[in-house]
Amino acid sequence: MKKIIAFTGSNNPNSINEKLVLSILKKYPGQNIEFIDLKDFNVPIYSQEIEQNGIPKQIKKLFQLFTEANAFIIASPEHNGLPSAFLKNIIDWLSRIDQRIFCEKPVLLLSTSPGPTGGKTHLQILEKLVLRWGGLFVEQYSLGSFDQNFDKNNLSIIPPEENEKLKIALQAIMSGVPLTKKNNVEVVKDYFNSFQNGNMEQVLNSFHPDCYIVSVKEEERSKEELHGIYRTQEEAKQFLNNITALFNTKDFTVNHISSAGDHLVMANGTFSHEVKSTGKLFNSTWAQLCIIKDEKIKEYRFYEDSAALVVASTL
Numbered sequence: 520m521k522k523i524i525a526f527t528g529s530n531n532p533n534s535i536n537e538k539l540v541l542s543i544l545k546k547y548p549g550q551n552i553e554f555i556d557l558k559d560f561n562v563p564i565y566s567q568e569i570e571q572n573g574i575p576k577q578i579k580k581l582f583q584l585f586t587e588a589n590a591f592i593i594a595s596p597e598h599n600g601l602p603s604a605f606l607k608n609i610i611d612w613l614s615r616i617d618q619r620i621f622c623e624k625p626v627l628l629l630s631t632s633p634g635p636t637g638g639k640t641h642l643q644i645l646e647k648l649v650l651r652w653g654g655l656f657v658e659q660y661s662l663g664s665f666d667q668n669f670d671k672n673n674l675s676i677i678p679p680e681e682n683e684k685l686k687i688a689l690q691a692i693m694s695g696v697p698l699t700k701k702n703n704v705e706v707v708k709d710y711f712n713s714f715q716n717g718n719m720e721q722v723l724n725s726f727h728p729d730c731y732i733v734s735v736k737e738e739e740r741s742k743e744e745l746h747g748i749y750r751t752q753e754e755a756k757q758f759l760n761n762i763t764a765l766f767n768t769k770d771f772t773v774n775h776i777s778s779a780g781d782h783l784v785m786a787n788g789t790f791s792h793e794v795k796s797t798g799k800l801f802n803s804t805w806a807q808l809c810i811i812k813d814e815k816i817k818e819y820r821f822y823e824d825s826a827a828l829v830v831a832s833t834l
């Protein structure tokens with residue numbers, strides 16, 4: 520079985536990052552995850568002068584443990600937007616033995632903090648450094664608002680959705696394979712495919728829980744009215760219900776989907792809906808703008824020929 524070494528970048532005796540790591544060991548006892556306390560490898564701040572007397576024996580021992588491991592879990596406290604000086608010092612020392620200290624093995628990055636972002640900002644920096652230090656970055660997970668989201672007595676994360684996110688990240692390190700993420704265009708393509716396959720559950724699941732939908736006009740609407748604003752995934756369900764209540768879709772063609780920046784995806788095409796109340800065809804070109812977040816549609820704007828709808832809805 521693969522041996523995973525887990526450690527934190529904290530020298531705080533009451534480290535919350537250590538508690539996060541220990542909660543993983545408690546929850547996944549059979550996974551051969553070994554906790555290493557870097558405080559036991561405490562060494563002076565690196566200096567060339569000290570190195571002239573030799574690399575400290577603790578560092579040599581730690582490097583040996585690294586070479587014997589198959590993968591790494593690092594829970595890194597964020598200090599002013601960066602990893603702690605304590606962690607960086609140990610890495611500096613290790614790098615004097617071999618710059619590629621992670622020996623081409625998978626690395627999972629974790630962090631937690633009392634603040635809402637949980638130290639996520641610095642993991643983006645650490646992710647790049649892990650590659651430079653010879654690691655294969657597989658995934659990252661941050662637990663925000665530690666005091667509210669963590670049960671210190673039971674050493675466990677409280678919100679089920681946070682447990683689920685961590686579980687997915689752990690699956691990545693256990694398999695050693697980075698999670699494959701959909702790019703933004705793929706998210707929108709999958710949305711259309713689900714629609715065309717009639718899989719409304721998947722369509723709904725394409726929306727971010729906190730989504731914002733504008734159907735043609737950015738105005739408040741009554742519940743059954745199709746055009747207007749919908750907020751949250753719950754109202755996205757209403758949006759889909761309103762479409763199917765009003766129309767029998769005869770044709771929906773996607774002509775083009777393209778990325779238009781970091782998070783924006785634009786699409787356009789044509790459709791032909793039969794208006795159920797009149798039996799008349801509502802033919803229109805359409806344009807769709809989506810802002811993608813975490814592989815979900817966070818903001819969705821759909822524009823069609825609303826004047827043609829008025830004609831098709833009139834007997």
Ligand SMILES: Cc1cc2nc3c(=O)[nH]c(=O)nc-3n(C[C@H](O)[C@H](O)[C@H](O)COP(=O)(O)O)c2cc1C
Pocket residue numbers: 527529530531533534535536537596597598599600601631632633634636637638
């Ligand atoms: C010098 C210093 C800088 C900090 N900077 C940040 C920061 O940039 N972001 C953050 O979320 N928390 C920051 N914190 C708060 C830490 O997240 C908090 O101290 C946490 O307990 C550190 O994790 P640990 O308990 O595992 O050491 C900072 C704390 C210290 C002492």
